[in-house]
Amino acid sequence: MQEFLNYIGGERCPARSGAWLETVDPSTGQAWARIPASGAEDVDVAVQAAQRAFDSGAWTGLSSAERAAKLRAWADAVEASAEWLSEVETRDNGRPLRETRFAQIPGAAMQIRYLAGLAENLQGSTVDIRPGAFAYTRWEPVGVTALIIPWNGPLPVFFAKVAASLAAGNAIVVKPAQQATASILEATRLFDELGFPPGLVNVVSGRGSEVGDAIAGHPGIGKISFTGSTATGRSIMQRATVNIKNLLLELGGKSPNIVFADADLDAAVTGVSAGIFTPNAGQACVAGSRVLVDASIYDEFLERLAAHAASIEVGDPMDLSTGMGPIANEAQYETVRSYLRLGREEGARLVTGGHTTEELIKDGSPLRGGFYVDPTLFAVDDNRLRISQEEIFGPVAVALPFNSEEQAIELANDTPFGLAAGLWTKDLRRAHRVTDRLRAGNVWVNTYKAMHWALPFGGHKQSGNGGTANGSTALHEWMDPKAVWMNVG
Template structure:
């Protein structure tokens, strides 16, 4: 079978790696190679970063007004909308996400570019009410410089959009290193940026592996901001790599997000929310609601309904319109899910559904899996699976539910299911998570910040916070007095 061949995108041109090396990408639905990409190393990264730095300092980009930048972002959003089907097909092919989901994401993705386009010329400074009558002081916000964006494989276009759109709105340039498992849709996005009219070097894509291309990018001395989405272990390498040049960091990492179900909840809605939170996208979501904390009075009812719904989930090819759960993106991630379920069973967990690999087209599939754990300290209650595996445990009181929810080093998301509005507000205040959904789950908006606490990272993507995070504040002092300066050895 012939492979589709893709190139990198650097300084406004499609190109091969300096070494001419390439690697194959696998189709997870059948475990067969489908595409080939340049295998970048430090030399390629250096070329891309220097191109981004030259563009940042060049007249074509720097001379654009903020309003003009916003118009380019809006044009890119339009092009994403016009090419949505092609982008959706690419992403579904490369990472196994359902075509129905990638189409849904692509239908909304332009909104991130439209929203950030609107913010581009609203990045404002302040006039300070300074306490020195002969002085005036004000602040301005300026772009940081070259941004490195490290993108994982689970939702590459979405996770690229929430980095690229605010970074460009603020006037920065960017080098994107997508996952070696899902690079095609990002290369296609770069080509749309060219069509939108972005100057050469403003947006660049290098393809390759983390230890070579990724490490070279995050440690490059010209990189001023690193936007990373991925696992905590890799993030620690990124933090260390950034130390030499003190690059700004935004880290959106994993989670072990709780879904807390109280007796007064709409049980059927809660069940649907649990299914959406942990089985949609085959559980390959940073915000997966994989810890089920259920009140003891409804514990068995909820578990049985979740198990029954899991049993009806249609597993199949992501390209089929009626498929509800596709494959895991990588064989390594499939093995992790399988091993963690085995460990849970060794620790005394009770399997309520799933726990096996279904035979679907030879691909990397895993059944939606539900287990009852014996203790909140069990491995499955503490460690992220990044697969369709839910761990459940009962609670007696609201106080116990809160303690269980916060018994985690992660803090990315949480779901609260209750009709008691006072209880909902109490828990929204006290649960240590960056995103909390009440009587819903897995909802996103271009206007809403995304980010976590603890091992789930720091910094925010989405909303005006994201744009401001790609700027640096400068303070300007102006002497209004016509008198000569006084004693130069005394601070004013």
């Protein structure tokens, strides 16, 4: 069994308690590694190390061009490490290797380079107050920031958040999800190879109830960025109020994907399927889990979508031919299974799928202990059902018919969430009308789940606090503004 250690102050170390947690390969259900079961004391040591690194000036004392050069060297190293990092990532959380190796990690390297460019171009402004006064603004790093990483895409989120916070001049404490920690701990080796200041980036593994709570309440942390469920985000907000912490929350969703009768149905079927089923088995905050279809094409579209879903190969995520891997951990697997039962109990019609490991994996296969659910489609006529309203976070789509553009918009907005939405139509005027009225932070037209680091990413309603993780102002999320007034006359 492999062993991964915390990364604190530039050193690798176990939890101070000596306790460990097992990490499980979701494709087999077997433990393959162990990670430190850290606690509040480990968090405190990491915060102190980060504060020393920040105060030393070894990073903050660099010019923006020097920090950018260091980040670009890191991006090159990330890109060169894609093969071995992707294998750890896939083994730890089950996302298919063909995406971790060829899409996620190379994409993360490009995002780091983009953020390095923002660091070089960060600007304040001068303000004309009155004669005899000179006023200007500047942006300054927060100091010590904390990043709480989700289990559904650990490495790309880690790289993006760390790059943004470092580009802004901060020091960092990272808490990975306990279910998917190994790849992040492994990735810290690049900081040693590149000579980053010790303590600038620290990684503390452990349970959310211990490490996460300690981070949320720690007085030495100036800002917390969390990506994960709305329920956990709400808990962090409550803990962080003690010290009035600044928060950047990227939370859950129940996103609509709207198909109008004039859409290119071939493209829509492919896009809707990719939005909820592949490649990560629906385990994405922006998953298009509610498929709203014009009633005039509803039956035809569901038939075509079901056929496409049934053709997706579910299996070993380390196999480059696999279309969809397992659910990332056993707890989430049981959650998805409970929603499969709930859908039937609520009277939804099962169009395709609904099978789990016992039915999908043959006896004797090494995958028999894994956490598999095939692409599942329910047809419903009530948007108030729990499977229509609650985030399932698995390869389960709910399809509802609509009879007018107005009804489609009402259905789309009728959830507590507002992270993403998609629509499929050949009518450009309709595309603009509907986009304007969708209450979502991200809207795609004739595509779905297309992401780029130059575009802001954030949620409305209970999908986040409005902060933007990407885009040209991304560094501002990791900095504090300062206004300066000088009387010179």
